Amino acid sequence: MKKFFGLCLQMGIVKLPKLRDYWSSRPVFGGYPIGSQVMPRNRFEKLLANLHFADNASFDGSDRLYKISPFIALFNAACERMYKPGRDICIDESLVPFRGRIVFRQYIPNKRRRYGIKLFILCSKGGYTYKMIVYAGKDTFRIGTVAESVVMKLMKGLLNHGRRLFTDNWYTSIPLAERLIKRKTPMIGTIRRNRRGLPKHVTGKKLKRGCVVAQQNRLRVTVLKLRNKRDILMLLITHDDAMNEEAKPIIVQITIK
Structure with missing residues (x-):
């Protein structure tokens, strides 16, 4: 699984047209098959197709991010542990491109890619992501406006x-x-x-x-x-x-x- 996630990170850095191109030895793709040095292509595709983070049997319908909430918590904890922001920090949103079927998919016309999943991100000077929140639609438990709730959650501990x-x-x-x-x-x-x-x-x-x-x-x-x-x-x-x-x-x- 560490090799699998390592390949996923590498694919985010080295952009190729198709997933299977990472196992290609064609000169146009660099002549060096990144994927085959780590694991067979069929094995990677099988892991990707069956990747699952949660037990559906215990889902009560209250949290739309139930399947990935533990992963997001681990990601935020790792970011907070590795670096402490300086005096100046910034909060903004980012749109992860996504055109699949999901109830909280956003349409933002002024973005380069208009459809996707919105992230609220707290960054330090230099662009380091310290913490993020995935926007999953209306939160019935929030206090104040959405903006106030997001800011106070992201600023917790700072x-x-x-x-x-x-x-x-x-x-x-x-x-x-x-x-x-x-x-x-x-x-x-x-x-x-x-x-x-x-x-x-x-x-x-x-x-x-x-x-x-x-x-x-x-x-x-x-x-x-x-x-x-x-x-x-x-x-x-x-x-x-x-x-x-x-x-x-x-x-x-x-x-x-």
């Missing part, structure tokens, strides 16, 4: 250490930022104009290019609007609307870096 969390506008909201600041975790990210609680003085202000307007609440959560080619709305905790020598907000410069 709060109260002064890390800075960077997010996009799907996750960012004032209630979530206030929850995080109480756990000593500043949040920085773009925010949607229609989020609840945004100051109308900021969202409704008409700006000329290069101008900035901002407002901070009692918990030091700042909503900032910047006019460049278009309006950019941001939420931040660690910084105010201070400008650098190039007349750009310091927080924008930090985010780009």
Whole structure:
């Protein structure tokens, strides 16, 4: 089984058109059959066809990820054990291409491959995946919005250490930022104009290019609007609307870096 999973990892690194090409000695594929050095092709295909992680007899229908939940838990535990993130971390989603029949398959039109299974991923600086969650549809046990639930689950074990969390506008909201600041975790990210609680003085202000307007609440959560080619709305905790020598907000410069 270790050889089987090793081949699977190798196939993820070395891309060939078809599965059976990994056992081909044709020069067009490099002339070196990767698979045959490890195990026969028929043996690999038999293991692949019968790979199973769970006992169907004990499935009660409550967890759509029942068959792979133990594997995901092992993967996350290994990632957390091998590396500790630094100060800056990021949460985003990724789409694993999949066109099969599954109830929680997602369609995201702005992705390169539009159909697949959505993953919520927490990454450290440099792109290391520290933890992931597979989105399997509506969760009846969650507290708050989907975005808040995902962020708090992924951040478990990383709060109260002064890390800075960077997010996009799907996750960012004032209630979530206030929850995080109480756990000593500043949040920085773009925010949607229609989020609840945004100051109308900021969202409704008409700006000329290069101008900035901002407002901070009692918990030091700042909503900032910047006019460049278009309006950019941001939420931040660690910084105010201070400008650098190039007349750009310091927080924008930090985010780009």
